[in-house]
Amino acid sequence: MAHILVVEDEQAINDLITMNLKLVGHTYAKAYSGSEVADMLEKERADLVLLDVMLPGLDGFGVMEQIAPLRIPVILITARGALSDRIRGFELGADDYIIKPFEILELLARINVVLRRNEQAASAFVCDGVEIRFTERQVWVEQLLVDLTAREFELLEVLIRNRNIALSREKLLELAWGYDYAGDTRTVDVHIRQLRKKTGLGRTDQNRVQAGLPAGSSGLAMRFWHKILLAVLVLFIAALDVSVVMVLKKSWQLNMASERKRAASEQLLITNSIYENLESNRFRGMSLNPELLVNVTQSYGQHYRKQGIELELRENGRLLYPIEDGGSPGQEETRSAQEEHIMTLAMPLPAPYQHLELAYNRDISGLYAQQQELNRFFVMINWIVGPTLVVLLYLLIRHLTKPLKLLSETTKTIAEGDYSNRVELNSRDEFGELAVNFNRMASVIEQRITDLAGMAEDKQRMVDNLAHELRTPLTSMQGFAELLTTANIDQEDQVKAGHYILSETVRLKNLAFKLLDLSVLRHQPLVLAEVDVASLFDIVAQTEQQRVTDNGLLLEMDSSIPAVWGDADLLAALLVNLIENAIPVSRPGQTICVLAYQQDGEGVLEVQDSGSGMTEEQSRRAFEPFYRADPSRSRAYGHAGLGLSLCRQIAEAHQARIELLSAPGEGTRIRLFLSSAL
Template sequence: MRFWHKILLSVLALFIAALDVSVIMVMKKSWQLNMDSEMQRASSEQLLIANNIYENLNSIQARGTALTPILLASVSESYGDYYHKQGIYLQLWENERMIYPPQKGQFGKSDFGKDGQPESSDERSIQLSTQLPAPYQHLLLVYQRDISELFNKQQELNRFFVMINWIVGPILLLLLYLLIRHLSKPLKLLSETSKTIAEGDYTKRVQLRSKDEFGELALNFNRMAEAVEQRVTELSDMAEEKQRMVDNLAHELRTPLTSIQGFAEFITTANIGQEEQQTAGGYILSETLRLKNLAFKLLDLSVLRHQPLAFQQVDISELFQAIQQTERPKFTDAGISFHVHHTIPNVWGDPDLLASLLVNLVENAIHASKQGSEIYMLAYDLDGEAVLEIRDTGTGITTEMAKRVFEPFYRGDQARSREYGGAGLGLSLCRQIAEAHKARLSLNSVLGEGTSIRLFLQLYNNCPPTL
């Protein structure tokens, strides 16, 4: 049974029960008040009749006339005939003998106790008895009043109540159905939306604008759905990135391992001279260096993902001087001019990671430049941020390549990358170093003219970030 079914049946049952109990109690109270009113009226009429008979008997005795049973019956008859038209019946008893009417009517003296109240009576009539005042206390006046009309009205009221129940019940059921369906509509929307999300459509939201508890629940549900969608998207991207990294890694490892295996077999199985051995050993050494560099790059990427940084003030002069000393032999061998210039003294960051970033960018610039080209390493202030820039006048790259150069294992020029033993991880490592510094990394390149890569950092006089 659905929730709104339970609410509908419960509310309907409670409402009908409360209505019936209330109406029954009102009807009982009304009946009791009507009966009390009829009893009071009957008692007043009986007392009035008894007083009138008493006055008549006193008047008769005052004229000196003896009170015979016939005379008593005559007096009683005059009142009996008058009140009979009103549904009232009278009896007059004298010493256990009924005087009026001549024959026993609808009730007898035995129906009444000594106190004048009826011991047993017709349920559709009121019966009372009382003795006349002295000296006529031997006379007993019995009064009976028909209240069938009151019973008939009560029965008609009961039938009307049953009819109202049959009419109001279906109407109430319909109104409650419409009301509860309207009130439970948000629950239906939440259920349908959650089912859709469970089936994989994380973009679904609850379209509910009410300001009650259901509206608040829908708002929180949508927030939860957004968080779930974002998390699922992140997990999906991470899974794709990991799968792509595994695929690329497998591809990168296959070539050097195949080369190493081939040259190792050549050395161990062939009858070759010393010069050929040195050549084969050189190839094995170069491929081994490629694998080592690949392993170190992957290790650096893993460390950046899981280890928070402790920032400190980095001296630009010392940083640039260390890079110059490290890369000077490569510039000399490549015949490339290297220029350094800075207008800011310090930045906030990790000196080792910043050095690694600049070395990767400088080596990429060397690989992309021809003999006689120029490479610049700059540090300056731009709109309140410290900028570290590597600029070259090399071959440059296309717009499509520029969109993917920061992806792991991506290599724009396959031949040149393999020539220099690259695995396509250098710029990916630079991107993660930038993210670890809460910095921005931008690349501008024109094919045939050169490339500029800039890292936007906090200035040395800014507050260090809190991690």
């Protein structure tokens, strides 16, 4: 049979479990707080720990973290049944999680399952042809014994015991080397390489590593600044190209118009000159024959040919000048290509020579060459300006969209739960205004989330505490009732079981009455009247004097005002609750003082003690329903944690202020400020 450590601050449940363990043949040890567990396990190893979560000193989760290196199986037995608590328990290594109230037979069955499972797990571990025998501290690979050092085996055992859990180097050092190891954390890497080399465990198959994109992603998603850069670049280059093409076209049109104007002017000049020459020859009596016409035209043709101008003279459509000489096919092709860059103007000579037509052919290939050079220059400018524009636009757009990046990063952190993050942007433009409004929104959200989290925490804490208040006595009552009806126990154990059932019944009754009082106070308005302080103190003294005396304490009452405004019964209940809260924290011989006095025009009722006092956090939560400053929620004094909550409700019903002043080791003062009846 196993040796089991039972860690439960409720003596009734602790006794219930241990009595049943004894009946089935297990040995046991008892602990009532979390702080004593580690010391007990160092002195005497247990095969199993039955652990409550809400313990004095160190709670059950803290105990699990503390004893984790011992690798002892743990079953959590608690009234905290929230999913988050169960998940946390299993993440810390719990082998089972039982919620109160529970069937004692089910508990015993679960204990046997955990013991069997851990006994099998502790004997051997087999994986991929490697067998680790923990009892013999041997490692067999393919039926061959592998020689491991003691440290290597301890590290391997830690890794196997915590398989599927990511362990840091520091955690491995803590578990395998011990808490006080002061060496380099990289020593873990050396030992693990040795283990892989010797056992073959932990080797990775590169074929199993696959890099991929998230499902549904093509990998081509464009960021906002990518879109801006691409759009601006396309629009700018398109606008630039269209503008330059239009400018080049207009320049070509202007140049051609200028050339035509110049050609027309020169043609007119040549035509008039030929006309005057012909007229001069006619007045001299020379006959107008083709030879004369050719000679006159040739004199001008030779002169203007040097300027790239060719003249043609036709008579009634027949070419007179220049005289056609045939020419080779190659010359014809050259002449044809040149004619593409020739500007031709034709006009008849004035009367009486209108049958003669002078054609003016000007070579404008230079103008075409100039236009082609401009086109080439434009293409070159495009190749230079394009990349330069890309770089400049990239820098500009990245700078302009930097606020969006900051906003995106901030929203991402907020979406991940960090509501304290803000956008740090010093700008007076629209982005700056957006950042200010975003930060304002984030602040409001953070406050709302904080408030909601606080409300949810308070609500969950109240639900958990109420469940604990109900489950704990029910567990004791059910367990002891089953013990009485199913087990053959002696007279002494029967009396003890009956006593526990009776005490837990009284405790449930008191809890029901307290909850009823709170409900009445929330829904029933008060009729205030003058309350005589001396009579009030007499009633309180009659109720509490015996209890104070039984605990070895003194009760002093002093009043400097005759009366206050309020409800006598509720004020008496308030003082009684405050005195009952002061009794368990006071040591024998100390005094509990009840005072009534006037301060700043208000009547003050005060209860003060010289007990252990409370921390700032305990003082802040003291008025919460079911809250106890003692983390164990010990019920040694039968309280349900509703006394101060009831006092706050009484104060609110009187529209009065209640104030708690306390410090560790200096006692506690609780004051109620009422209207003085002077």
